[in-house]
Amino acid sequence: xxxxxxxxxxxxxxxxxxxxxxxxxxxxxxxxxxxxxxxxxxxxxxxxxxxxxxxxxxxxxxxxxxxxxxxxxxxxxxxxxxxxxxxxxxxxxxxxxxxxxxxxxxxxxxxxxxxxxxxxxxxxxxxxxxxxxxxxxxxxxxxxxxxxxxxxxxxxxxxxxxxxxxxxxxxxxxxxxxxxxxxxxxxxxxxxxxxxxxxxxxxxxxxxxxxxxxxxxxxxxxxxxxxxxxxxxxxxxxxxxxxxxxxxxxxxxxxxxxxxxxxxxxxxxxxxxxxxxxxxxxxxxxxxxxxxxxxxxxxxxxxxxxxxxxxxxxxxxxxxxxxxxxxxxxxxxxxxxxxxxxxxxxxxxxxxxxxxxxxxxxxxxxxxxxxxxxxxxxxx
Amino acid sequence: xxxxxxxxxxxxxxxxxxxxxxxxxxxxxxxxxxxxxxxxxxxxxxxxxxxxxxxxxxxxxxxxxxxxxxxxxxxxxxxxxxxxxxxxxxxxxxxxxxxxxxxxxxxxxxxxxxxxxxxxxxxxxxxxxxxxxxxxxxxxxxxxxxxxxxxxxxxxxxxxxxxxxxxxxxxxxxxxxxxxxxxxxxxxxxxxxxxxxxxxxxxxxxxxxxxxxxxxxxxxxxxxxxxxxxxxxxxxxxxxxxxxxxxxxxxxxxxxxxxxxxxxxxxxxxxxxxxxxxxxxxxxxxxxxxxxxxxxxxxxxxxxxxxxxxxxxxxxxxxxxxxxxxxxxxxxxxxxxxxxxxxxxxxxxx
Ligand SMILES: Nc1ncnc2c1ncn2[C@@H]1O[C@H](COP(=O)(O)OP(=O)(O)OP(=O)(O)O)[C@@H](O)[C@H]1O
Ligand SMILES: Nc1ncnc2c1ncn2[C@@H]1O[C@H](COP(=O)(O)OP(=O)(O)OP(=O)(O)O)[C@@H](O)[C@H]1O
Ligand code: SF4
Ligand code: SF4
Ligand SMILES: [Mg+2]
Ligand SMILES: [Mg+2]
Numbered sequence: 001x002x003x004x005x006x007x008x009x010x011x012x013x014x015x016x017x018x019x020x021x022x023x024x025x026x027x028x029x030x031x032x033x034x035x036x037x038x039x040x041x042x043x044x045x046x047x048x049x050x051x052x053x054x055x056x057x058x059x060x061x062x063x064x065x066x067x068x069x070x071x072x073x074x075x076x077x078x079x080x081x082x083x084x085x086x087x088x089x090x091x092x093x094x095x096x097x098x099x100x101x102x103x104x105x106x107x108x109x110x111x112x113x114x115x116x117x118x119x120x121x122x123x124x125x126x127x128x129x130x131x132x133x134x135x136x137x138x139x140x141x142x143x144x145x146x147x148x149x150x151x152x153x154x155x156x157x158x159x160x161x162x163x164x165x166x167x168x169x170x171x172x173x174x175x176x177x178x179x180x181x182x183x184x185x186x187x188x189x190x191x192x193x194x195x196x197x198x199x200x201x202x203x204x205x206x207x208x209x210x211x212x213x214x215x216x217x218x219x220x221x222x223x224x225x226x227x228x229x230x231x232x233x234x235x236x237x238x239x240x241x242x243x244x245x246x247x248x249x250x251x252x253x254x255x256x257x258x259x260x261x262x263x264x265x266x267x268x269x270x271x272x273x274x275x276x277x278x279x280x281x282x283x284x285x286x287x288x289x290x291x292x293x294x295x296x297x298x299x300x301x302x303x304x305x306x307x308x309x310x311x312x313x314x315x316x317x318x319x320x321x322x323x324x325x326x327x328x329x330x331x332x333x334x335x336x337x338x339x340x341x342x343x344x345x346x347x348x349x350x351x352x353x354x355x356x357x358x359x360x361x362x363x364x365x366x367x368x369x370x371x372x373x374x375x376x377x378x379x380x
Numbered sequence: 381x382x383x384x385x386x387x388x389x390x391x392x393x394x395x396x397x398x399x400x401x402x403x404x405x406x407x408x409x410x411x412x413x414x415x416x417x418x419x420x421x422x423x424x425x426x427x428x429x430x431x432x433x434x435x436x437x438x439x440x441x442x443x444x445x446x447x448x449x450x451x452x453x454x455x456x457x458x459x460x461x462x463x464x465x466x467x468x469x470x471x472x473x474x475x476x477x478x479x480x481x482x483x484x485x486x487x488x489x490x491x492x493x494x495x496x497x498x499x500x501x502x503x504x505x506x507x508x509x510x511x512x513x514x515x516x517x518x519x520x521x522x523x524x525x526x527x528x529x530x531x532x533x534x535x536x537x538x539x540x541x542x543x544x545x546x547x548x549x550x551x552x553x554x555x556x557x558x559x560x561x562x563x564x565x566x567x568x569x570x571x572x573x574x575x576x577x578x579x580x581x582x583x584x585x586x587x588x589x590x591x592x593x594x595x596x597x598x599x600x601x602x603x604x605x606x607x608x609x610x611x612x613x614x615x616x617x618x619x620x621x622x623x624x625x626x627x628x629x630x631x632x633x634x635x636x637x638x639x640x641x642x643x644x645x646x647x648x649x650x651x652x653x654x655x656x657x658x659x660x661x662x663x664x665x666x667x668x669x670x671x672x673x674x675x676x677x678x679x680x681x682x683x684x685x686x687x688x689x690x691x692x693x694x695x696x697x698x699x700x701x702x703x704x705x706x707x708x709x710x711x712x713x714x715x716x717x718x719x720x721x722x723x724x725x726x727x728x729x730x
Contacts, residue, residue, distance in 0.1 A: 057575040057576070057577065058575050165664040165665075165666045166664070167664050168664070195431040195432050195602070195664065195665060196431065196602065196604070196643055196646055196647050197431065197642060197643060197646050197660055197661035197664070197665075198660070198664050199646065199647075199648075199660075200645075200646035200647070200648075200658040200659070200660035200661075201660040201662075203648065203658055204657075204658055204660060222575070222576075223648075224576070224650060225647070225648045225649055225650040226648050228648070228650060228654065229648035229652070229654070229656070229658070230648075231654075232654075248654045249653055249654050252650065252651070252653075262577060263576065263577060264650065265580075266576040266577045266579065266580035267576055267605070267650045268576075268579075268583075268603060268605025268606050268608065268609050269605055269608065269609075269649055269650055269651055270604035270605045270607070270608050270632065270644060270647055270649065271608055271632055271649070271651075272608045272609070272628050272629050272632050273629070273632075274608075274651060275605075275608045275609035276609075280580065280584075282580055282581060282584060283577045283580075283581070285531075286545045286547055286548070286578065287545075287575070345581075349531075
């Protein structure tokens with residue numbers, strides 16, 4: 001399906017996308033006292049028929065990016081080109097038609113399905129609304145095909161969302177999203193609310209539907225193992241920007257960005273032998289606030305490879321280090337070649353001005369933390 | 381590793397045939413925990429794993445004596461240092477909790493009082509359980525926050541829970557639970573709400589604690605990866621019962637219960653290459669049948685046969701000896717051919 005994709009125009013092209021949310025204070029006058037830079041300059045391409053996986057920790061801007069692509073969130077800057085058309089230029093009917101071709105699957109299927117509608121009505125509604133399906137009989141037929149495609153029995157038609165398990169509800173959400181035969185499906189944490197055994201069912205269903213319907217996916221998730229499993233290309237986000245992008249297998253074989261390396265080393269693997277032998281890079285501190293991101297490289301407050309020059313004051317660009325391998329780190333080559341070695345979490349903390357705690361035994365404890373980086377972020 | 385764990389000694393906690401039933405007027409009673417037995421030795425970490433609703437949290441609440449009295453019946457035995465806790469008086473349980481046994485929950489915000497500064501909450505535990513005056517207690521609180529990796533503890537003591545990030549709150553809660561150097565710590569999904577890089581920090585902290593203080597740790601989680609890295613012994617639960625127990629290397633290399641095997645085959649692994657198929661278990665935990673009718677997993681099990689039903693075999697599928705250090709509740713377990721030398725642990729299971 002992805003064959004020859006390299007030469008074709010990508011289905012989705014995002015350039016310099018920014019979404020900044022104003023932070024308001026004051027009771028009488030709503031003063032804007034700053035901005036949360038939820039998405040701060042993202043470029044990405046998604047080839048037709050492929051799956052792009054977006055991974056990153058809570059609050060790094062994954063959902064906001066997904067919503068901005070669908071124009072559910074108004075971008076502050078940048079462009080989103082879908083199948084050759086700049087989405088920002090669209091209004092009214094053309095925008096509605098474009099939206100039909102891009103659908104979304106949400107994390108919490110119960111929250112996104114109207115509890116008063118039964119499955120039949122949930123699935124036929126979008127078809128009616130867009131005048132698709134060809135009349136009553138046509139729609140009924142189509143709804144049955146959809147149910148079958150997502151592996152639910154016809155008996156499900158008369159039932160209501162609360163009567164289903166989480167995995168079944170996610171199947172309904174997926175059926176609803178593919179009802180309009182979209183080209184692009186954006187799935188935001190599609191399996192994170194599900195039990196492991198059920199997660200696998202939904203991941204397999206997504207793969208099967210992609211093959212059958214020729215869908216293109218943007219899968220957003222915080223779970224790197226899930227993302228690696230389902231994606232052709234993986235993008236790693238940190239504080240509103242992409243820090244690395246690579247084919248899924250390459251990313252695992254040789255992560256280039258220090259953040260990717262530590263993220264990868266933190267993901268537990270269900271195998272004691274692997275757990276005992278793998279390298280673990282503990283990070284110092286918490287995620288800095290996106291309202292006041294660090295200068296220079298945004299990862300420098302936690303980076304085990306931070307250097308005395310460039311890291312603190314020069315913003316690294318996302319650049320191509322090898323074919324298909326994008327990374328935004330000044331020292332990526334040196335780190336890859338092993339010419340630079342990582343510091344431990346406590347050394348990083350110490351270099352950022354936090355005290356390093358020594359225990360009674362004289363041993364230095366791990367992960368002393370960077371100060372002041374864990375302030376809660378105010379919402380609009 | 382021996383069956384008794386790395387630091388064998390008399391168990392700190394012995395749970396025997398623990399059962400918890402919820403009954404509400406007009407509704408059929410719910411047996412959430414159904415004859416669970418396990419023990420934990422000092423310095424040992426055991427894992428209770430299973431999917432949502434299998435009874436992990438109810439088990440831990442029952443051990444701590446934290447279940448409401450009304451509408452709940454707890455039977456069986458929970459012995460802490462040999463002392464029976466089931467049916468024990470509230471004052472004794474309260475004395476033990478916080479001092480000798482402590483618990484950390486998934487959502488730190490709900491277990492911290494939002495209107496009281498962190499420092500006051502930590503000092504209160506110290507004042508209640510240790511003979512200290514206020515001054516000593518606040519000094520000790522600083523030491524505790526520092527120990528769990530909270531930077532600038534003197535300033536932090538004055539802050540309220542909402543001013544801390546999720547990871548910091550969980551650290552604060554762990555600090556409180558450590559206030560009296562408990563012999564037993566029960567951690568119920570302590571990292572589920574946290575990002576993986578923060579989870580790695582907290583798990584490291586827990587590991588150090590067990591090594592440094594010899595605390596017995598009961599880790600409750602649905603994440604098999606967390607279990608693989610942390611627990612000496614693992615108990616897998618399904619529909620209120622333990623269905624398989626083993627030392628962790630054994631369990632991951634040769635899961636015997638079809639449910640355990642199914643779980644391992646359904647998790648995407650970070651180290652599996654793209655295209656490695658996932659083998660989900662069909663259906664969901666909602667399909668469980670009551671144990672009195674047969675194996676609760678039978679409706680989802682590929683190995684199920686007639687004798688998995690109580691009607692046919694005449695008894696509820698028992699938890700039985702399954703080789704050294706192993707116990708199994710299954711009539712037709714997964715079998716392993718003679719493992720070829722050098723086979724990877726999971727190669728055998730898949
Ligand atoms: N409507 C809004 N107003 C103000 N800030 C917002 C708004 N929506 C999101 N944010 C902030 O933008 C940042 C990115 O949020 P976003 O939801 O995109 O993150 P995420 O990567 O999806 O996180 P998660 O994994 O928790 O879902 C966060 O700091 C969040 O608090
Ligand atoms: N107060 C209660 N009244 C009635 N039933 C309850 C009560 N508390 C729990 N249960 C039931 O007991 C069973 C076990 O619940 P428990 O909270 O122990 O599950 P768990 O294994 O901790 O799941 P999770 O992974 O979702 O936390 C569930 O079926 C639940 O619905
Ligand atoms: S630019 Fe510097 S601080 Fe940023 S990731 Fe690279 S080495 Fe680390
Ligand atoms: S007892 Fe029977 S149904 Fe239950 S897990 Fe074993 S084989 Fe399957
Ligand atoms: Mg999100
Ligand atoms: Mg629970």
